[in-house]
Amino acid sequence: MAKTKKILITGGAGFIGSHVVRLFVTKYPHYHIVNLDLLTYAGNLENLKDVEGSPNYIFIKGDIGDEVLVDDIFAKYQITNVVHLAAESHVDRSIKDPLIFLKTNILGTANLLQTAKKHWANEYEGKLFYHVSTDEVYGSLDMGSEMFTELTPYDPRSPYSASKASSDHLVRSFWHTYHLPVVVSNCSNNYGPNHFPEKLIPLMINNILHKKPLPVYGKGENVRDWLYVEDHARAIDTILHQGKAGETYNIGGHNEWKNIDIVHFICQLMDSKLGKNEGESERLITYVTDRPGHDLRYAIDASKIKNELGWIPKETFETGISKTVDWYLNNKEWLQHVTSGAYQDYYSKMYDHQ
Numbered sequence: 001m002a003k004t005k006k007i008l009i010t011g012g013a014g015f016i017g018s019h020v021v022r023l024f025v026t027k028y029p030h031y032h033i034v035n036l037d038l039l040t041y042a043g044n045l046e047n048l049k050d051v052e053g054s055p056n057y058i059f060i061k062g063d064i065g066d067e068v069l070v071d072d073i074f075a076k077y078q079i080t081n082v083v084h085l086a087a088e089s090h091v092d093r094s095i096k097d098p099l100i101f102l103k104t105n106i107l108g109t110a111n112l113l114q115t116a117k118k119h120w121a122n123e124y125e126g127k128l129f130y131h132v133s134t135d136e137v138y139g140s141l142d143m144g145s146e147m148f149t150e151l152t153p154y155d156p157r158s159p160y161s162a163s164k165a166s167s168d169h170l171v172r173s174f175w176h177t178y179h180l181p182v183v184v185s186n187c188s189n190n191y192g193p194n195h196f197p198e199k200l201i202p203l204m205i206n207n208i209l210h211k212k213p214l215p216v217y218g219k220g221e222n223v224r225d226w227l228y229v230e231d232h233a234r235a236i237d238t239i240l241h242q243g244k245a246g247e248t249y250n251i252g253g254h255n256e257w258k259n260i261d262i263v264h265f266i267c268q269l270m271d272s273k274l275g276k277n278e279g280e281s282e283r284l285i286t287y288v289t290d291r292p293g294h295d296l297r298y299a300i301d302a303s304k305i306k307n308e309l310g311w312i313p314k315e316t317f318e319t320g321i322s323k324t325v326d327w328y329l330n331n332k333e334w335l336q337h338v339t340s341g342a343y344q345d346y347y348s349k350m351y352d353h354q
């Protein structure tokens with residue numbers, strides 16, 4: 001019989017987490033999947049409607065920083081693996097209000113590490129603490145061909161990336177100091193279904209649908225390296241099962257785009273899918289004040305995960321973005337609930353009264 005794992009996934013109601021939960025719940029019916037999520041503005045159980053009744057899945061509403069709760073979860077479910085995604089994740093919010101980023105991303109991670117260390121108590125066979133992180137910890141690249149590798153020194157420049165860098169360091173410190181088996185991955189920008197419409201791609205899709213201005217920061221020259229979210233979820237699956245403790249893996253799609261080119265691309269794609277006149281959506285493009293400290297370019301060298309673990313992305317940007325736009329066009333109710341806040345009322349109340 002296949003070996004079971006009892007996996008605590010944190011942040012499983014968020015964008016990437018919900019794709020990881022779905023993949024694990026459906027691919028590994030013999031695993032126990034516990035999803036711990038605080039259901040902040042970014043957490044949405046509507047993302048998981050299709051798996052919520054699965055017998056190998058349980059949702060718990062709560063804070064990763066809650067020492068008693070996390071301790072109880074480890075004891076009750078005999079957790080053997082942690083896949084840690086819960087975080088405050090939006091750079092613009094971190095510029096406005098950095099403290100919650102430090103609390104959740106640093107202290108919350110520290111609490112999970114401490115609890116894993118206590119419960120696993122040096123019995124590390126079959127155990128792994130997997131910390132999901134970002135390429136933004138490496139800082140910003142010039143325009144050119146240089147890429148971030150696993151050996152690039154850390155140089156975080158926003159409160160968000162500084163908080164993630166700090167949590168990455170903490171995770172590695174538990175490996176070096178206590179031999180807690182950990183693994184870290186640093187991934188490039190994700191896009192795809194269920195992406196909260198505050199980030200570039202879903203914001204543009206939502207605003208095009210509602211004929212609202214498309215805000216492009218600065219000159220739109222900044223470059224991001226985009227990966228389809230299901231490819232990231234598959235990479236996480238690969239690393240959890242084949243990754244080596246103590247190692248770091250960069251994840252990316254070798255898919256660099258200037259922001260302004262992406263915005264034009266989405267406008268043209270949506271005009272064609274919605275039967276609009278050519279150029280109709282592009283007229284909504286509005287250049288706005290640049291983000292303070294805006295990182296110029298991110299680019300990931302993903303050769304280590306390809307060569308050592310055999311992972312490569314399945315989607316090209318063209319196929320991924322087309323699927324993404326179709327998903328938003330077919331899930332207008334999801335978008336409406338998210339923009340109106342209705343998604344929080346129903347589910348939050350349900351779990352508050354448990």
Ligand code: NAD
Nearest residue numbers: 011013014015016038039040042043063064086087189190
């Ligand atoms: P998200 O903002 O969509 O989701 C975060 C989830 O964490 C939400 O469901 C939220 O409710 C939950 N959460 C927040 N604070 C919590 C707390 N204190 N306790 C429990 N749950 C809490 O984020 P995402 O885009 O899905 O990113 C997930 C992870 O992947 C993050 O760690 C992020 O740093 C990392 N990452 C994201 C990207 C990207 O492009 N989105 C790229 C690389 C890495």
Ligand code: TYD
Nearest residue numbers: 091198199200201203215216217222224259
């Ligand atoms: P974002 O999706 O917030 O991801 P990150 O900042 O983590 O890379 O932003 C992606 C890029 O798009 C970034 O260079 C900022 C830019 N951007 C805009 O130009 N307009 C917007 O409205 C947003 C949200 C982002």
